[in-house]
Amino acid sequence: MATGTKRQQQGNGEDGGGGQGARGASGPAGQAGQVAPGIRPQSRDGGGGLAQTALRNMSGEQLARGLGWFSLGLGLAELLAPRGVANIAGLPGRHAGFIRLMGLREIAHGVAIFAQGRRPATAVWSRVAGDALDLAALGACFASPEVNKGRLAFATANVLAVTALDVLAAQQLSAEGGAGRGSSTQVKRSLIINRAPEELYQFWRDFENLPRVMHHLEAVRVTGERRSRWVAKAPAGTRVEWDAEITEDRPNELIAWRSLPGADVENSGSVRFEQATGNRGTIVRVEIEYAPPAGALGAAVAWLSGNDPGQQAQESLRTFKQVMETGEVAVSDGTVWDNGYLTQRPAQPVSSEELGQA
Amino acid sequence: MRATCWYGKKDVRVEQVPDPKILNRRDAVVKITSTAICGSDLHLFNGFMPTMMKGDILGHEFMGEVVEVGPDVKNRKVGDRVVVSFPISCGNCFFCQQQLFTLCENSNPNAWMAEKMFGHSPCGIFGYSHLTGGYAGGQAEYARVPFADVGTLKVPEGMTDEQALFLSDIFPTGYMGAEMCDIQPGDTIAVWGCGPVGQFAMASARLLGAERVVGIDRFPERLRMAKTGAKADDTINYEEENVYDALMEMTGGRGPDACIDAVGLEAHGGHGIVYAYDRAKQAVMGETDRPIALREAIMACRNGGTVSVIGVYGGLIDKFPIGSFMNRSLTMKTGQCHVQRYWQGLLDRIQNGEIDPSFVITHRMRLDDAPHGYDIFTNKEDDCIKIVLRP
Numbered sequence: 001m002a003t004g005t006k007r008q009q010q011g012n013g014e015d016g017g018g019g020q021g022a023r024g025a026s027g028p029a030g031q032a033g034q035v036a037p038g039i040r041p042q043s044r045d046g047g048g049g050l051a052q053t054a055l056r057n058m059s060g061e062q063l064a065r066g067l068g069w070f071s072l073g074l075g076l077a078e079l080l081a082p083r084g085v086a087n088i089a090g091l092p093g094r095h096a097g098f099i100r101l102m103g104l105r106e107i108a109h110g111v112a113i114f115a116q117g118r119r120p121a122t123a124v125w126s127r128v129a130g131d132a133l134d135l136a137a138l139g140a141c142f143a144s145p146e147v148n149k150g151r152l153a154f155a156t157a158n159v160l161a162v163t164a165l166d167v168l169a170a171q172q173l174s175a176e177g178g179a180g181r182g183s184s185t186q187v188k189r190s191l192i193i194n195r196a197p198e199e200l201y202q203f204w205r206d207f208e209n210l211p212r213v214m215h216h217l218e219a220v221r222v223t224g225e226r227r228s229r230w231v232a233k234a235p236a237g238t239r240v241e242w243d244a245e246i247t248e249d250r251p252n253e254l255i256a257w258r259s260l261p262g263a264d265v266e267n268s269g270s271v272r273f274e275q276a277t278g279n280r281g282t283i284v285r286v287e288i289e290y291a292p293p294a295g296a297l298g299a300a301v302a303w304l305s306g307n308d309p310g311q312q313a314q315e316s317l318r319t320f321k322q323v324m325e326t327g328e329v330a331v332s333d334g335t336v337w338d339n340g341y342l343t344q345r346p347a348q349p350v351s352s353e354e355l356g357q358a
Numbered sequence: 359m360r361a362t363c364w365y366g367k368k369d370v371r372v373e374q375v376p377d378p379k380i381l382n383r384r385d386a387v388v389k390i391t392s393t394a395i396c397g398s399d400l401h402l403f404n405g406f407m408p409t410m411m412k413g414d415i416l417g418h419e420f421m422g423e424v425v426e427v428g429p430d431v432k433n434r435k436v437g438d439r440v441v442v443s444f445p446i447s448c449g450n451c452f453f454c455q456q457q458l459f460t461l462c463e464n465s466n467p468n469a470w471m472a473e474k475m476f477g478h479s480p481c482g483i484f485g486y487s488h489l490t491g492g493y494a495g496g497q498a499e500y501a502r503v504p505f506a507d508v509g510t511l512k513v514p515e516g517m518t519d520e521q522a523l524f525l526s527d528i529f530p531t532g533y534m535g536a537e538m539c540d541i542q543p544g545d546t547i548a549v550w551g552c553g554p555v556g557q558f559a560m561a562s563a564r565l566l567g568a569e570r571v572v573g574i575d576r577f578p579e580r581l582r583m584a585k586t587g588a589k590a591d592d593t594i595n596y597e598e599e600n601v602y603d604a605l606m607e608m609t610g611g612r613g614p615d616a617c618i619d620a621v622g623l624e625a626h627g628g629h630g631i632v633y634a635y636d637r638a639k640q641a642v643m644g645e646t647d648r649p650i651a652l653r654e655a656i657m658a659c660r661n662g663g664t665v666s667v668i669g670v671y672g673g674l675i676d677k678f679p680i681g682s683f684m685n686r687s688l689t690m691k692t693g694q695c696h697v698q699r700y701w702q703g704l705l706d707r708i709q710n711g712e713i714d715p716s717f718v719i720t721h722r723m724r725l726d727d728a729p730h731g732y733d734i735f736t737n738k739e740d741d742c743i744k745i746v747l748r749p
Contacts, residue, residue: 194452280452311470322464326448326505327430328382332482333502334414334492335467342467346413347485347494348361349502351376 060172064113064120067127067169070162071110078103090151091141102137105130121173128170131163184266184291187309191317194281195324197273201252203324204271207244212329213320216312216340228257232265233340240264266291284320286313315342360749361415361498362728367405368736370416372726378494378502383430386506388442392519393420393496395728395745396527397553398622398670400736402487406623407672409471409488417497418444418484419526421519424510431506440510442503443697444527446482446493449508460694465504466491475673480694497728499749511701514709520716520746521708524558529704529715531695532558532620535668536566538691539616546570548605548614548658550651552580552593554718554744555668556620560588561713563618572608574601574651576626579720579741587717605658613660622669623647632677639676649675656683667692718744725749 078085082096082103091099109130112123138156141147193200203209207228211217218231218239226246234240242263248256248270258268267290274283288309322330331337334347361375378387396419401407421441424434434440446465447454453461462481466472471489472479482504485495494501503509513522532555539547547563549556552575560571573584573593581593594604605614625648626633636648655665656679665688683690707713720743723731731745 192452194450194455314470318469322448325450326384326464328384330465330467330482330491330504331381332467332491332493332504333378334411334488334494342470344411344468344488344492346363346411347488347492348363348413348415349376349378349494 060121060124060169063165063169064124064173067124067162067166068110068113068120071106071113071127075103075106075108075110078106088151089138089155090148092144092146098137102134105133121170124166124170124173127166128163131159131166134159135163184289185309187288187313188286189310189313189317190283190285191314191321192276192281192283193321193324197252197275197282200273200282200284200320200324201255203320204255205249213323214316215319215337215342216316227260230259237339242267284317286317288313359499360725361494362417362725362747363412364402364410364414364416365412368403368732370403370729370732372728375415375498378500380426380428381502382504383428384505384507385428386424386431386434386503386510387426388420388422388440388496388501388503388510389425390420390422390496390499390501390749391439392422392523393417393498393725393747393749394523394526394528395419395497395731395735395747397555397735398486400732401623401670401672403732403736404624407487407489409468411488411492414485414487414492415494415496415498416485417495417501418486419523419528420484420496420501421513421523421526422501424506425500427506433507434510434512438510439513441513441522441525441701442484442496442501443509443511443701444483444486445509445694445697446484446491446504447508447698448505454508457696457699458693459508459696459698461696468492483694497725497747499725508698511698511705514705517705517708518716520719521714522705523746524554524715524718525697525701525704525708527695527697528554528718529558530697530700531555531668532560533562533565533700533704534693534695535559535618535620535666536562536568537700538666538668538693539563539566539568539618539664541566541568541616543567544569545615546572546609547616547618548572548574548655549590549618549620550574550625550655551620551622551669552577552584552588553620556580556618557583557588557718557743558715559618559620559668560584560590564589565707565712570608572605572614577738577741580743583718583743601654602658609660613658613663615660616664616666617655617659618666619652619655619669621651623649623671623673625650625652625669636676647671647673647675649678653677653679656688659686659688662687664689664691666690668695670694719746721745723747 078099082099083093085099086093086095109123109127112126113120116123135156138152138159141152207220208222210220216233218233221229223229228244230244231239231241242265243260244257245260246255246257248254252273254270254272256270259266267288269286269288272285274285276283319329322328332347333349334345336343336345359375359377360372363371363373365371380387399416402410402416424436424438424440427434427436445460445462447459447462448464451463453463460481465482466479468488468491469479475489480490482491482493484493484501485497511525536547536559541547541563545568547568549559549572552573556573560573563571571590573581573590574596575581576595576597581595584590584593592608594601633650636650640648651669652667659665667690708715720741721731723745725747728747731747734740734742735745
């Protein structure tokens with residue numbers, strides 16, 4: 001815990017400085033783009049060195065605002081004049097309905113960018129995902145005989161250019177917003193459990209118990225007095241492993257740990273057990289910090305695929321509570337844990353064959 | 359086994375599905391002998407509840423015989439005849455220990471979903487969408503019952519299925535609606551909705567000492583049952599007379615001491631324009647629930663009185679008369695019924711002959727006829743008030 005906090009503070013310190021610095025350095029570009037920041041350099045994209053220098057001087061935030069306006073403009077055009085847009089892109093007019101939908105999506109990106117405040121990293125990453133959708137749709141259209149291939153190629157080139165801008169902005173934002181270049185993710189969650197701190201501490205202190213309440217863990221093996229080996233499930237059937245050591249251990253109060261060098265995913269964390277008011281059990285506070293494997297992009301992909309670390313921590317705490325209070329993990333026929341994910345299926349008993357597979 | 363499955367708006371089918379199994383150590387499996395269609399099932403049938411999946415087994419009012427128990431079930435054994443509570447409750451958490459069983463913190467595996475919608479999650483419920491856990495329901499031949507020691511009540515010999523079945527939900531629900539009114543001698547209690555829950559609310563208000571009980575509905579057969587079955591003193595048909603005026607007339611202008619909303623989110627009636635407004639807003643998802651009965655109950659309730667809400671609501675309402683509510687010192691009490699807190703006491707009352715809950719039953723069918731049952735119940739055909747299914 002102490003370690004975690006210290007790191008966090010350091011991270012915040014650097015990050016604050018870095019963020020300021022980036023904004024400060026982008027002063028001139030900021031002035032140039034006061035009316036509609038980011039629009040002008042963007043329109044010059046492809047013009048060579050000048051545009052690139054301008055882009056490098058802009059902060060991710062300014063670029064994001066430009067992209068936000070771009071989203072709103074393009075979205076409105078797609079929504080209100082889908083046939084015109086289809087014509088420009090060389091597509092037959094009957095795709096108007098689909099283009100309208102894409103317009104709605106564009107508008108949502110724009111709104112999200114402005115709604116997310118000063119560092120709309122997630123919203124801009126969502127634009128990257130949207131670009132991928134657009135590109136996939138355009139790619140699919142190349143196979144159709146009805147399209148004007150020249151125009152389609154031109155449209156695709158434009159989307160590629162914008163995608164490059166989106167990735168640039170999102171990377172800048174993530175770098176400005178994260179704790180340094182490594183871009184770590186921090187998660188803090190708490191839950192009240194109707195049991196004494198001693199009991200909860202004991203369960204947790206034996207790390208080999210944790211896979212029972214943390215569905216994303218495959219196994220934890222205690223390898224020494226303060227050391228343990230962790231294996232976790234990762235997206236797409238892969239797994240990540242690391243060795244961890246306990247950095248602080250105050251019985252019935254606190255356990256802190258961190259991964260040792262060589263970890264697939266560098267991480268640290270702590271759990272605190274705090275007597276709740278009026279003898280109402282224990283408030284369990286968990287803090288976890290880790291560097292997602294592929295940096296901010298990995299975090300965004302995880303977020304898009306529903307594997308949100310905050311949610312994961314929340315579900316782990318909830319399951320911990322269920323096990324400590326009731327002795328079992330709540331399951332229903334329609335809601336099952338599948339490879340670390342809470343998934344929904346029809347609320348019918350599973351057949352013996354399915355049960356055998358699970 | 360055969361089970362009643364949801365496939366979409368106004369589409370339920372009785373199908374062959376796998377038999378349930380013990381999944382946790384505190385589970386039991388019950389072979390169902392009687393099960394019922396609840397008015398709140400109609401909200402699912404009519405497509406008002408989100409998070410339903412094609413194939414979900416419906417039903418949360420059921421009873422039967424224990425045929426299998428997990429190793430940690432302590433007080434139930436194979437062969438016990440039991441009624442099952444619609445809330446699934448662990449018995450160990452902060453809320454269960456305060457007898458607030460529908461607020462159990464450990465029985466809804468989809469608590470995250472409910473938290474997004476409601477801020478906090480209620481308990482898991484059998485056959486009632488994935489928002490309340492995705493549990494397979496009891497309109498079937500068998501059901502798995504988690505936390506069986508907490509979620510089942512033994513039925514004594516000599517008591518029929520039809521007398522005991524409604525301890526699963528509607529009798530305790532109506533009773534809790536009346537209990538929340540904190541009835542004092544001399545009180546007048548008005549009940550909106552004379553469906554089965556409304557009938558039990560009226561009958562319970564009577565049991566708890568109300569001096570005058572008034573039932574409000576628009577179907578003559580339900581108003582008739584209010585008088586003959588639930589022993590209401592007066593009834594108001596809201597299609598024939600103005601409810602507010604009629605209640606003021608009965609109480610000398612003061613209003614009922616407490617009002618019970620046993621209608622919920624699919625209310626009818628009210629002023630034609632306001633009703634059209636609510637229907638329209640509901641159709642475009644501007645509000646999910648139509649609070650017509652609730653608004654009327656608030657406006658009619660006497661100064662300083664209590665509005666007790668047991669009709670089911672699922673989301674958001676419009677035009678809540680907060681001015682009337684605040685300026686007149688009203689109290690609102692509400693909740694899904696904490697069945698396990700009431701059922702032993704109510705079972706005793708049935709045994710003592712104080713009440714026979716089977717008076718609400720109008721139709722008895724085979725499980726295979728459940729789709730027909732849903733149709734006539736939702737359309738109020740054939741004077742349908744309560745359907746019991748036998749697997």
